[in-house]
Amino acid sequence: MAVGDGRAYQGAVSLVIVDGVLLGNRTDSDPALTLRLAGLADELGYREIWLGESTGHDAFALAVAVAAAAGELPDGSGADETATAATAKARAAGAVVGTADEVRRGNPAARNRAALTLGPLPAGVRDPVTAARGAASVATLTGREIGLALTASTGLVVVDWHGRPRTDPATVLAESLTILNPLTRGEKVSFQGVSVRSRGFSSRLAPSSATLTVLAFGLEASEVAVGRADRVAVPLATVEHAARIKARLALTADRLNRAVPRLAVFLPTVVDPDAACLDWIRRSLLPYLDADGFGRMFAEAGHGELVDLARGGAHERSLMAAMPEDVLRSIAAIGDLNQVCSAFEDYRQAGVDEIVMLPENHAPGVIEHTIRALAK
Numbered sequence: 001m002a003v004g005d006g007r008a009y010q011g012a013v014s015l016v017i018v019d020g021v022l023l024g025n026r027t028d029s030d031p032a033l034t035l036r037l038a039g040l041a042d043e044l045g046y047r048e049i050w051l052g053e054s055t056g057h058d059a060f061a062l063a064v065a066v067a068a069a070a071g072e073l074p075d076g077s078g079a080d081e082t083a084t085a086a087t088a089k090a091r092a093a094g095a096v097v098g099t100a101d102e103v104r105r106g107n108p109a110a111r112n113r114a115a116l117t118l119g120p121l122p123a124g125v126r127d128p129v130t131a132a133r134g135a136a137s138v139a140t141l142t143g144r145e146i147g148l149a150l151t152a153s154t155g156l157v158v159v160d161w162h163g164r165p166r167t168d169p170a171t172v173l174a175e176s177l178t179i180l181n182p183l184t185r186g187e188k189v190s191f192q193g194v195s196v197r198s199r200g201f202s203s204r205l206a207p208s209s210a211t212l213t214v215l216a217f218g219l220e221a222s223e224v225a226v227g228r229a230d231r232v233a234v235p236l237a238t239v240e241h242a243a244r245i246k247a248r249l250a251l252t253a254d255r256l257n258r259a260v261p262r263l264a265v266f267l268p269t270v271v272d273p274d275a276a277c278l279d280w281i282r283r284s285l286l287p288y289l290d291a292d293g294f295g296r297m298f299a300e301a302g303h304g305e306l307v308d309l310a311r312g313g314a315h316e317r318s319l320m321a322a323m324p325e326d327v328l329r330s331i332a333a334i335g336d337l338n339q340v341c342s343a344f345e346d347y348r349q350a351g352v353d354e355i356v357m358l359p360e361n362h363a364p365g366v367i368e369h370t371i372r373a374l375a376k
């Protein structure tokens with residue numbers, strides 16, 4: 001089943017009608033559950049699995065666990081043997097894949113398992129050497145295509161949790177990417193920035209050649225990505241806001257004579273939701289209603305009264321009661337399979353290159369149903 005621009009990804013057993021799935025990004029994420037759901041997405045042929053982190057697991061450790069669950073960790077004989085075993089396993093299942101070395105290098109024609117994208121990771125905490133070394137470790141141990149996603153993150157994470165300064169997040173993000181880009185290609189770096197610096201690091205592991213993504217909502221972080229990253233991911237967006245981000249990226253790229261980064265949108269997604277599912281999504285939106293930028297986006301989408309209630313300090317119960325389903329539909333793909341696919345199509349028509357669904361919900365069964373429903 002193909003929808004939108006026709007991009008349906010052929011896995012070993014399924015056609016997947018979404019670009020990727022983000023798991024493990026909530027504060028209450030259970031690593032065992034995330035591992036099980038990532039394994040399910042892997043088996044069903046999802047092209048990319050994003051592994052977030054918050055107050056629980058470490059994304060790099062979880063990525064290795066995903067490969068281990070698929071039987072792809074080396075037994076001491078090295079990454080090439082790991083890739084060879086994975087390739088043989090896929091061929092036995094009837095998949096058409098390339099050589100072990102092609103799989104290890106991430107050749108899209110040869111890949112038989114999902115790429116693993118680590119993050120979003122706070123740039124003010126994960127310095128470029130730490131991120132590059134982690135990506136190389138995961139790539140070597142798993143034989144998978146790897147991605148790294150960076151974000152400016154929040155004061156809570158950077159300042160309160162990790163005790164780092166957060167005076168100029170955009171500069172930290174830009175300088176981190178400037179260093180990380182060559183490090184992931186195996187090049188030595190000598191860079192002295194305003195906030196970030198690195199000199200002389202050399203990894204004994206093969207470079208990960210990781211794709212680089214910037215998590216951005218506003219103009220400044222989006223422009224940072226142009227010329228430094230392969231992709232911009234928007235954490236929560238109406239169709240109209242996604243179209244604006246795409247236009248800004250194109251203008252900036254044209255001004256700098258650079259390629260336009262791909263645009264991905266994180267889209268809360270539930271197939272066949274019940275009332276409890278919808279209330280869970282409502283509750284997850286509460287912190288965004290009065291946040292700078294997000295609140296303005298909701299107001300522009302016609303929900304100004306709800307934003308005013310939130311900014312006025314209304315109780316959570318009042319906000320939940322005042323939030324119509326239209327608010328959910330403005331930033332999520334919910335309903336039966338046709339309605340979800342229609343929402344995907346709206347974003348693609350607005351210029352979004354990749355849909356990354358967030359299927360996480362209050363019940364594991366709901367998440368699993370959504371992951372399965374989008375692999376038909």
